[in-house]
Amino acid sequence: MRISVPGTAEAWLPIPNDLGGLSTKKIMKWAQPTVRDLLPGRLFSPHPKQMFLQTLLGSVAQISSPVEQYFVHLAELPDEVLMVRVRWAEAGSSLDERLEEFVGPGDSQDVTVGAPEPSTIAPGVEGLRAPLERRGSSAGWVASFPVGDLAVQLRVDVPPEYLEDLQPDIENLAQALRAA
Secondary structure, eight states, X not given: OOEEOTTOTTTEEEXXXXXXXXXXXXXXXXXXXXXXXXXXXXXXXXXXXXXXHHHHHHHHXXXXXXXXXXXXXXXXXXXXXXXXXXXXXXXXXXXXXXXXXHTSOTTOSSOEXXXXXXXXXXXXXXXXXXXXXXXXXXXXXXXXXXXXTEEEEEEEOOOHHHHHHHHHHHHHHHHHOEEO
């Protein structure tokens, strides 16, 4: 049970979700060339944000489970690291219950999840969506919707000033999700 996202490589960097059990050295073996390819080239020294990004992306790859994947928005790199999380599970006998579960509070400690409501996540993608708040301010949203036989959670937890600009790419990501 996996997810694929064809056609989104121009906007999103998918963080591998199969590196969790590997050593730090092997994870950095993925992170170093990935970050070097993303950053503008410098002739005599590494980019000032190279170590930070390698560590961050390596850490995200290490904590990702086989049923979730993080995507980094490429347009803001290296100044801002904006990520969304996609999590999935078999829908089972009750898709509605699984979707409700995915937009619930879950494991959030610093974010308050609002009440889920039926919503159009992207053109052609219907599901449930709930707002996220952090310290009384908007922090994005979480949505759940079916993709094939899977229930999918899309969590957009980014600073509010980026939400409007990210919306078209988030919609493209939601539309491109496929059960593999």
